[in-house]
Amino acid sequence: MNALSLHRPHRLLPLLLLVLCCVFPSLAEAARISELTDTGMLTRAVRFFTFQDPSLRYALAGSMLLGVCCGLMGAFLVVRKLALMGDALSHAVLPGVALGYLWNLTKDPLAIFIGATLAGLLGAATVQLIRSTTRHREDAALGFVLASFFGVGICLFTMIQNLPGGNKSGLDQMMFGQAAALGRGDVILLACVTFLAVIAVLLFYKEYLLTSFDPGFARSIRLPVPFFHYSLMLLLAFAIVASLQAVGVVLVSAMLVIPASAAYLLTDRFARMLLLSALFGLCTGAIGAFFSFVGRSLPTGPFMVLAAAVVFALALFFGPRYGILPRWWRQRSRSARIQRENTLKAIYHVLEKDDFRREAVTFKELAAHRRETLEEARQQIARVADVELVTVQGDVIAFTPDGWQRACEIVRNHRLWELYLTHAARIAPDHVHEDAEMIEHVLGEDTVRKLERRLNYARRDPHGKLIPGLEDIRQGPLGPAIPPGGPTVPPTA
Amino acid sequence: MTDTPSPPPLEVHDLTVAYHQKPVLYGVDVAVPPGSLVGIIGPNGAGKSTFIKAVMGLLPLSSGWVKLFGEPLSRGGHRVGYVPQRESVDWDFPVSVMDVVLMGRYGRLRLGQRPTRADREIARDCLDKVRMLPFANRQIGNLSGGQQQRVFLARALAQESDLYLMDEPFVGVDAATEAAIIALLRELKERGRTLLVVHHDLTSARDYFDHLMLLNMRLVAFGPTAEVFTPRLLQTTYGGRLSILTDVAQTLGSQP
Numbered sequence: 001m002n003a004l005s006l007h008r009p010h011r012l013l014p015l016l017l018l019v020l021c022c023v024f025p026s027l028a029e030a031a032r033i034s035e036l037t038d039t040g041m042l043t044r045a046v047r048f049f050t051f052q053d054p055s056l057r058y059a060l061a062g063s064m065l066l067g068v069c070c071g072l073m074g075a076f077l078v079v080r081k082l083a084l085m086g087d088a089l090s091h092a093v094l095p096g097v098a099l100g101y102l103w104n105l106t107k108d109p110l111a112i113f114i115g116a117t118l119a120g121l122l123g124a125a126t127v128q129l130i131r132s133t134t135r136h137r138e139d140a141a142l143g144f145v146l147a148s149f150f151g152v153g154i155c156l157f158t159m160i161q162n163l164p165g166g167n168k169s170g171l172d173q174m175m176f177g178q179a180a181a182l183g184r185g186d187v188i189l190l191a192c193v194t195f196l197a198v199i200a201v202l203l204f205y206k207e208y209l210l211t212s213f214d215p216g217f218a219r220s221i222r223l224p225v226p227f228f229h230y231s232l233m234l235l236l237a238f239a240i241v242a243s244l245q246a247v248g249v250v251l252v253s254a255m256l257v258i259p260a261s262a263a264y265l266l267t268d269r270f271a272r273m274l275l276l277s278a279l280f281g282l283c284t285g286a287i288g289a290f291f292s293f294v295g296r297s298l299p300t301g302p303f304m305v306l307a308a309a310v311v312f313a314l315a316l317f318f319g320p321r322y323g324i325l326p327r328w329w330r331q332r333s334r335s336a337r338i339q340r341e342n343t344l345k346a347i348y349h350v351l352e353k354d355d356f357r358r359e360a361v362t363f364k365e366l367a368a369h370r371r372e373t374l375e376e377a378r379q380q381i382a383r384v385a386d387v388e389l390v391t392v393q394g395d396v397i398a399f400t401p402d403g404w405q406r407a408c409e410i411v412r413n414h415r416l417w418e419l420y421l422t423h424a425a426r427i428a429p430d431h432v433h434e435d436a437e438m439i440e441h442v443l444g445e446d447t448v449r450k451l452e453r454r455l456n457y458a459r460r461d462p463h464g465k466l467i468p469g470l471e472d473i474r475q476g477p478l479g480p481a482i483p484p485g486g487p488t489v490p491p492t493a
Numbered sequence: 494m495t496d497t498p499s500p501p502p503l504e505v506h507d508l509t510v511a512y513h514q515k516p517v518l519y520g521v522d523v524a525v526p527p528g529s530l531v532g533i534i535g536p537n538g539a540g541k542s543t544f545i546k547a548v549m550g551l552l553p554l555s556s557g558w559v560k561l562f563g564e565p566l567s568r569g570g571h572r573v574g575y576v577p578q579r580e581s582v583d584w585d586f587p588v589s590v591m592d593v594v595l596m597g598r599y600g601r602l603r604l605g606q607r608p609t610r611a612d613r614e615i616a617r618d619c620l621d622k623v624r625m626l627p628f629a630n631r632q633i634g635n636l637s638g639g640q641q642q643r644v645f646l647a648r649a650l651a652q653e654s655d656l657y658l659m660d661e662p663f664v665g666v667d668a669a670t671e672a673a674i675i676a677l678l679r680e681l682k683e684r685g686r687t688l689l690v691v692h693h694d695l696t697s698a699r700d701y702f703d704h705l706m707l708l709n710m711r712l713v714a715f716g717p718t719a720e721v722f723t724p725r726l727l728q729t730t731y732g733g734r735l736s737i738l739t740d741v742a743q744t745l746g747s748q749p
Contacts, residue, residue, distance in 0.1 A: 079583075079586055079587065081583070203605045204604070204605055206599060206602070206605075206606075206607065206608070207599075207604065207605075209588070209592075209596075210596050210599055212586075213582060213583070213586050213588060213593075213596070214577065214581065214582045214596070216546075216551055216575075216577050216581055217575060217577055217596065217648075218599075219549070219550065219551050220549045220550070220551065220573065220575040220577075221575075221599060221600030221652075222550075222567075222600070223599070264587065267587060268587050268588075268589065268632035269587055269588070269589065269592075270586070270587045270588055270592075272587075273587050
């Protein structure tokens, strides 16, 4: 875990610069994708990977840049529990987009950018106003702003469609995104916004981290908390607005939330989460652009979001620490281990009943001891024999050296714990068995040493049974290692 | 001690704080002598946390002023260490114990400046003092309540301040940790630091603190524990809460 050592985010700088370097050459002069001649899907895929089309470079560069800046901003939204804020802001910008178009009736990226940013900030201010003047909480305010601003935006869009030439405005692409329609201006805008976001995060990582984690403490050390909050919200608005053309109003919030949420499932360090989130955004942006290009004029947004959702699902199921499958697997192997250990313990008990005069037990004895059927006993033993803790010859089961050691340890843990509970915690001897049944499997060697010391290396448990010590483990095993027929040494010796 | 020429670490005059026009604290006057370990006690809703937050400059004052080391709030802030309530942060936040303790050093760094090796050393020492060094790389959510409280304490220690304000540092802490924390607070006091601690347990308050501040929306009393911890003043502070009073009256009565 420490090998990566991304605690200090300035180590991310080279990586991020590399990403930007990959993206910038594609800003070469290019024709629009729409001017391309029709070709087959496979040919288009080949052309995608050979980067022959300059227009494709715009689409790809734009989508990747958008992934990086949305990923970075989204990470802050997720850890600040503001995921819905991204959604509300992205819908709130719609009227601004329409007004930006109406400004001079062209799709001028700058005019649209300014209009959308203003509308987004107005939306954020409205949320703040509702929160501070009414008893509504943030969720209601966000819901209101999202829907009403979006409604206004739709009305304005319909109006524009009905204007002469309005149906060729290309504004409809703003709804679901069309990376193929990204122009030089759009990509430059995205590059600027991404650059700004990366620089802000690198420069003020420490401040953004603290104001996100513990704003109260941040204010107590005189950090300008509102400045960092609003600068983040402004960068967020920039990221949303710059991404509109590629991913669309409806789904841009997904690009904010999903890569960041996937990253959150994979790491416990914020710097690493930022990096992963940006990386996921970059990849899903590229994938979205690819499908949009190959499938011709398909909307880009949905494909990007689908790709992001796949990444999230992978993190959810296979994430090493919090993933569902690894957790399930750990749980399963733990319970399998506990079962094996219980079987070993049962063999030990059977041998103990006979004062260790024998070295092997039969299935019948074991089944009788555990009150199981013969079949069940065979199954249990097979599992233990699989990992070579016992050997089976015909009807007889004997410990291997490892098996003997593990059995001794489990019995020792059990009895030590019982003794500890009765002595130190003053619990009645007939109440401690159940607890010890669980604890015996999880006691580490350190704890065992401590327990032994605490109990003065006692040899008998509360029920008068012997607690096997290191000596017994060393003297063991009573299994095949000892010549058959010879009398086995009781571990008490 | 109050006659020392140097200004008191904390002086508050006519401090009044209101939430939504509803006053929570009225006209508090206090001058805390340097090197004292002050317990702030009072019933629920008495404004104990509000007092701490107002002094830290986290809440707007309706009237009055706060002086830290003789300077107004806006300038003396960096000399104050703060331990907020444990519930004030999201413990699922992706940061490690070490990250959080390092935040104690941020107040001494310029904007955009990264913690240095020396800062890391100090953070390490502070973690060691609260016996949390083995957990330095853990995510903060994987800690018990007492351990989380000790992380916050280590962060405050890393601030190397002269005045500490602590909001309920003993909540959710087991007895052994509580004893360890109080030993640490006493050690800080021995080294001349001034500490104000919001505390909710009356019975232990007398043993822990050398000064007490009795609050119930206004300042009932402030002074050395021996002078202030009297049935009459406690009665005034806790009003009708007879159950607590009888408890304490009993402990008072059982004293030789």
